[in-house]
Amino acid sequence: KRQREMVERRRFVRDLLEQRNHICEAKLNGCTGWAVDVHEKLRRSQGGLLVGGKPDDYLILCRPCHTWVTENPNKAHSLGLIRRAWERD
Numbered sequence: 001k002r003q004r005e006m007v008e009r010r011r012f013v014r015d016l017l018e019q020r021n022h023i024c025e026a027k028l029n030g031c032t033g034w035a036v037d038v039h040e041k042l043r044r045s046q047g048g049l050l051v052g053g054k055p056d057d058y059l060i061l062c063r064p065c066h067t068w069v070t071e072n073p074n075k076a077h078s079l080g081l082i083r084r085a086w087e088r089d
Helices: 002-019 065-073 074-080
Strands: 039-041 058-061
Touching: 002 039, 002 058, 039 065, 058 065, 065 074
Parallel strands: none
Antiparallel strands: 039 058
16 A cells, blocks of 8 residues: 555656746755755644645755755744644645
8 A cells, every 4th residue: 555655656746846847936045946855734744645635735845945844844834834733724
């Protein structure tokens, strides 16, 4: 089951990056501009989805921006790059 989910995730990531032209949507300090990662605004551990959901549930990010978002969750939240579990709609 997990392997099937990961195949679906890779396809989802590829398609989303292509649809949004690989342009990093965070544009933080150190941004390379070339998005390679898909970031779930709501963490999977808090009910976020690996695949599916609404388009605005995801951001495409370059690696430096994705690392910054992961390492600075409170600041990222204040910038709208992370949602908390209780903020789901």
